[in-house]
Structure formats: structure tokens, C-alpha cells
Amino acid sequence: MEDVKKLVYLHGALCEGLRLFPPVPIERKQSLKRDTLPSGHCVNPNTIILLFTYAMGRFEEIWGKDCLEFKPERWISEKGETIHVPSYKFISFNAGPRTCLGKDLSFIQMKMVASTILRNYRIQVVENHPTTPAHSIVLLMKHGLKVIITKRQF
Ligand code: HEM
Numbered sequence: 001m002e003d004v005k006k007l008v009y010l011h012g013a014l015c016e017g018l019r020l021f022p023p024v025p026i027e028r029k030q031s032l033k034r035d036t037l038p039s040g041h042c043v044n045p046n047t048i049i050l051l052f053t054y055a056m057g058r059f060e061e062i063w064g065k066d067c068l069e070f071k072p073e074r075w076i077s078e079k080g081e082t083i084h085v086p087s088y089k090f091i092s093f094n095a096g097p098r099t100c101l102g103k104d105l106s107f108i109q110m111k112m113v114a115s116t117i118l119r120n121y122r123i124q125v126v127e128n129h130p131t132t133p134a135h136s137i138v139l140l141m142k143h144g145l146k147v148i149i150t151k152r153q154f
Contacts, residue, residue, distance in 0.1 A: 001108060004107075004108055004111040004112060004115070007111050007115060008076055008080060008081065008082050009072055009076065010111055010114060010115060011075060011082050011107070011111070012072030012073065012074070012075035012076050012082070013072040014107065014110050014111070014114070015072070015075045015085075015090065016070050016071060016072050016074070016075070017070075018057075018090075018092040018093075019057040019063070019090060019092060020057055020058065020068075020070060021054075021057075021133075021139055022053045022054055022057055022091070022092035022139060023092070023138050023139050024053060024092070024094070024137075024138060024139070025052070025053055025054035025133075025138075025139045026050055026051065026052055026053065026054070026137070027050070027051040027053055027091075027094060028048060028049070028050055028051075029048070029049045029050075029051070030046060030047065030048050030049070031043045031044070031045060031046065031047045031049070032045065032046075033045050051091070053091045053092060054139070056091050057090075057091070057092065062089060087099060119152070120151065120152055121149050121150065121151055121152060122149070122150045122151075122152055123147050123148075123149055124147060124148045124149075124150075125145065125146070125147050126146040126147060126148060129143065129145070129146040130142070130143050131143075131145065
């Protein structure tokens with residue numbers, strides 16, 4: 001478990017995957033009573049607010065000109081350490097009181113699974129395979145992801 005903390009580049013790669021393809025692409029909230037949002041917008045009781053987390057991960061105003069690029073480096077400081085990004089910016093695990101309780105655990109799991117697979121196998125994405133998202137509450141790939149897997153020789 002201690003070892004996975006050292007996987008700074010893998011952490012950046014996972015964050016980029018989650019930023020561009022958040023498994024929960026839309027959040028739904030509903031006001032209980034009349035309220036004013038930090039933006040100044042007034043909401044009436046029972047107003048449904050949808051947060052499009054998929055779009056938020058791709059906003060130029062939030063992530064800069066290279067927002068559509070997959071760049072694990074954006075999560076790594078000049079010293080080679082992981083940059084902490086506030087959850088209101090990196091919204092894939094939600095933020096505030098209802099933030100995902102499994103966030104830290106899921107990073108440990110993802111790192112253990114990814115590092116074990118990558119250490120033992122070469123994964124090559126099949127060229128020109130369509131990577132279209134499916135319309136769904138959780139983000140799925142319409143046609144899956146076709147890859148060629150070969151065992152690494154040590
Ligand atoms: C990459 C993996 C994961 C992602 C992207 C993710 C994302 C999220 C998001 C966006 C929410 C807020 C849902 C909402 O309120 O509309 C949430 C809630 C939650 N997640 Fe996760 N999650 C992940 C893995 C996990 C794991 C592994 C666990 C448990 C071990 C977990 C436990 C929870 C719980 C208990 C809540 C509800 C928190 C509350 O409402 O107070 N999650 N998650």
C-alpha cells in the first residue's frame with residue numbers, strides 16, 4: 001500500500017482519465033428551500049440542478065488551453081510530486097459533504113490493478129476502434145475498448 005503512493009505518473013494518468021471520462025458524468029441536486037448560490041443565482045424550492053461533470057472536465061476556463069489533451073504531467077509539480085487539485089475543480093468524485101467516500105480507496109485499487117497489469121502485459125489499443133460514449137447514468141463505452149494484449153517477457 002505504501003508503494004502505490006510513489007506512483008506519481010500513474011496517479012496523474014488516472015486523474016486525467018477521470019477528468020476527461022468521469023464515471024459519473026452528470027450530478028443531480030435539488031434545493032429543499034429557496035436559496036442563493038455562490039454565483040448569485042437564485043434557486044426556488046425543489047429546483048433540480050444538473051452539474052455536467054463530463055463538460056466541467058473539459059472546460060478551457062478551468063483546465064486551460066490544453067484542456068482536451070490527455071496530459072498526466074498537469075498533475076505533477078516541478079519537484080516531481082503530485083499536485084493537489086481541489087475537488088470543486090476536479091469534480092469526478094463530487095465535492096463537499098456528499099463527496100465520494102471511496103475516493104482514496106479507489107485510487108489504491110486502481111493503482112494496484114493498473115500497475116499489476118502493466119508490469120505483466122503490453123496493452124495496445126486497436127487502431128481506429130470507435131471510442132464513443134454510450135448514453136447512460138454512468139459513463140460507459142458504446143463499443144467497449146478493443147485492445148491487443150501480449151505477455152511481457154522478463
Ligand atoms: C473511480 C472510482 C469512483 C468514482 C469516480 C466515484 C464517484 C463518486 C461520485 C461522483 C459520488 C457522488 C454521487 C452523487 O452524490 O451524486 C460518489 C459517492 C459515493 N461513493 Fe464513490 N466513486 C468511486 C469509487 C467508490 C468506491 C470504491 C467506494 C467504496 C468503497 C465508493 C463509495 C461511495 C459512497 C459511499 C458514496 C456516497 C457518499 C454520500 O452520498 O455521502 N465510491 N462516488
